[in-house]
Amino acid sequence: MDAAYNHRNFITKSGNKIVVQENKLDIFYTDDAEPLKWQPIRTIKPYNALKQMILDIETSGLISENERILAIGCMNELGEYFVFMEENESKLLLQFISHFQRTSPDVVLTYNGTEFDLPFIIHRCKINGIPHPFTISSKSRTIRTAQVFGKPIEIREIFIRNSQHVDIYICVLRWDFVSKSLFNSHSLKKVVLQMGLREHERLVLSHPEIQQCWSGGSGSRGWQKIREYLIYDLEDTKLIADKLVPSYHYESLIVPRMNLQQLSITGNGTKWQRVLESQYPGYEPTADRKMKFEGGLVISVSGLHRSIAKIDVSSLYPSIMLKYGICSRKDTRRVGLSILEYLTKERLKLKQLGKAGDMGVKQAEASLKELINSLFGFYGTSGVGFNDMEAAALVTAYGRRILRFMIDVIEKAGGVQVESDTDGIFFSHPKPLMVFENLQNSLPNGINIELEVLVKAMFVPTRGAKNYILWHEDGKITTKGSWRKRDRSRLEKQFPLNYLTQYLESKVSAEKYYQELTKIIASGEFPLEELQITRKIRKGEKTLLALGNTGDIVTFYQGLQGITNSAPYSSSYYLGMIANKRDEILSIIEPQLSSKLGVQLSIF
């Protein structure tokens, strides 16, 4: 081993930029420093052993001054529920509070309870003169890793005597801040579907419907309906909670002096800071100032590719940190790495156990994954004392080198790289398993790979980094990135998918589909549901103001004389639209033909 090798020598800083001389990094280097042994600070009971109360209320309106509580629903960890519903609000509240005291849950779980349910209950208790165990924090707190419209949310925490509150809405925002998989909505009903936790739509009541149902009175079918609706909401909240909250629970093994409520709203940067602080009593390093550095490698090759496989590096950044010994330079005893090593080993153990299907084990494993993946981000987080921007820059630099190395191996084996992003490569090759073995044999020890998916075909648009369509063996189609657009007609969204799916059979069949579609559109018989768009009229949208006022929600499509909601649709508009789409698609998948097509279309 070359004793003189020190990757920190390959870092240069200028202004607020860090540049790593990637080509000088040796990806076959292994750090051989003996790591410290690290053990968790305490033992905790499994998440499943916590007494839960999932809580949701139905009210006559949104403002607690003027409106009242109609019903309160509670569900425990076993899924058993209790619904309190009374004509007399005071009686209802008393029943609920006494149920609460009797069951004394360890944790109360709500969906947006911080903003809505709990303040509403508090206010209605106050009006009815009923004592309760809830307090609203006097201080507001920003959660930077839970954002709406790109802005961090501000909350006033709710404290509960002898219990804790976890707001699943905030957990969802935090989860999506990282995963970015929930587009357009963070509502309970949508989230549960998009996370794949519920298969089908369920009973949903609008506000007027709730009022209508309520007016039926005690024992009515309306009341029964409200109960049913409330129970669905409780179930949905529990489904999401069971996915997201266990991670936070198990973090208390690692993070000192934080309870579940704090863990559920505190970002990972602060958590790692607490961990390291507790290791260095009295030492308060100054945080590195924010620096820019290059991230993961992203490459894409547009076109329609067949016989695709994806190979991922398992836990790329954590593996890099362990293999090359990268930790914060302020963490001189390298405790971060010791913990990382402990977590990685534990996770491996749990992963083996988890194959038996034990939910508790799976939850614990998922939480370890969270922590493992968050250590890298901590290095690059500004404002936390133990951060180290250079360490973060080194990690991504090694990552790019490893990915480039892999692409090289794939190409030498005759494969074609199609899309690469940070730790995974889509490539086309008739024998992906052979390529996989090839890679396994040539990658450095400690860098492990997985063969993730094998798909029939993949479409990557121009400038298509992180956007693609996959055709799976079983006929399923999945899309990623910009394919999930809103405010587009079904025709516009579906046409490229359908055309390409046909094209995979043959160009003839794609063209046949296109011709048939143009015939139906030209005939004027194409269903309007496929063409219309429903959305709110924005300020200054002249074309839509013919249909209503700013702020109105309207359904419309293109008519012969502009936007309409009643006249016949403009077939030339929609024919032009799909002609353009087809042109665009063909120019990507048959670039050699695109010039000819351009001529055709300008005539058309």
Next chain:
DNA sequence: ACCCTCCGGGG
């Protein structure tokens, strides 16, 4: 190409 506007969650 750039500027403006808008979107959410709970009932």
Next chain:
DNA sequence: GCGTACGGAGGGT
């Protein structure tokens, strides 16, 4: 306050 990347799409001018 996990990073690269402090939101992003769509329409008007």
